[in-house]
């Protein structure tokens with residue numbers, strides 16, 4: 001297929017682009033490099049530098065595109081609380097420009113990066129797709145709104161769309177991995193402490209109602225996530241919008257993650273307990289039963305492999 005990948009210079013987009021190229025697809029990456037890196041775009045993909053508003057229609061109008069994979073977004077929960085209008089504009093506004101460009105150029109399939117943050121604080125775990133979406137941050141709210149727009153575009157304009165709600169994405173794929181100027185995610189921060197870039201890992205709260213008092217999350221390897229995108233592309237059906245969770249179905253606490261990082265690196269990695277980070281739910285674990293049932297997808301790589309691959313990337 002000929003594919004447009006928005007955000008393909010970022011962490012997940014670069015990994016999925018590498019996987020798409022390996023499967024023989026042609027890829028154009030559209031990225032404004034606001035949080036991504038030009039050198040993260042895999043060889044073999046063409047990079048167009050620009051925002052979706054500025055450039056999506058011109059690129060799609062070149063013709064021949066079969067589908068879009070839409071990763072481009074702002075995704076810092078804390079920043080979204082501080083600057084909600086920026087997030088509504090950057091996520092919903094830019095996505096609308098992309099969907100309109102698709103409608104006008106007749107590109108009718110899309111796979112979208114949604115998020116566990118669309119659910120907010122869950123009533124029950126594991127979280128199924130039909131759990132009430134009650135985002136607790138503007139970031140989650142913008143992603144949920146984009147899911148809503150996709151439902152409308154499917155019904156009204158015949159778009160075939162799949163939203164994938166990622167839980168905690170981790171790991172790396174060779175030279176493609178997580179390289180954010182502002183890093184909020186746990187595993188890269190623990191590995192940065194292992195490399196001596198931080199004095200210690202900061203554990204945000206050890207008084208949660210969980211077995212060791214630290215938050216539990218559902219970690220999924222970025223390579224497994226990429227496989228789900230390949231399956232989702234084939235599953236885009238005209239006039240339908242489907243939402244799938246992507247997680248492993250199991251959870252690990254912050255304490256467990258740090259222990260696995262110590263095991264994998266062979267380093268002591270000092271940790272200090274700090275206050276809770278505002279807005280963190282105690283436990284977030286996905287039910288990925290729907291995508292297993294419909295598309296036969298299942299997470300295959302466990303936490304040790306995620307940490308080992310992220311460690312290989314961090315040391316490069």
Ligand SMILES: NC(=O)c1ccc[n+]([C@@H]2O[C@H](COP(=O)([O-])OP(=O)(O)OC[C@H]3O[C@@H](n4cnc5c(N)ncnc54)[C@H](O)[C@@H]3O)[C@@H](O)[C@H]2O)c1
Nearest residue numbers: 007009010011012032033034035036051052072073075169
């Ligand atoms: N990393 C996670 O654990 C996680 C979890 C849930 C959902 N997601 C979603 O997955 C997607 C990718 O996340 P990531 O961690 O790779 O983030 P990232 O910041 O590494 O990548 C995003 C990329 O999009 C580009 N971009 C942003 N806004 C743009 C715009 N308007 N026009 C063009 N390019 C733009 C950035 O320059 C960057 O290269 C995001 O949509 C994010 O919300 C990520």
Ligand SMILES: O=c1ccn([C@@H]2O[C@H](COP(=O)(O)OP(=O)(O)O[C@H]3O[C@H](CO)[C@H](O)[C@H](O)[C@H]3O)[C@@H](O)[C@H]2O)c(=O)[nH]1
Nearest residue numbers: 115116117168184185186189202203204215217254277280
């Ligand atoms: O230095 C750190 C970083 C994180 N944490 C803790 O580790 C857990 C995981 O935090 P991350 O920031 O790695 O991930 P989140 O669960 O907060 O975020 C993930 O889930 C969100 C939905 O809730 C969004 O989808 C977001 O994009 C995605 O990365 C949380 O309990 C957090 O408090 C620490 O203790 N120390």
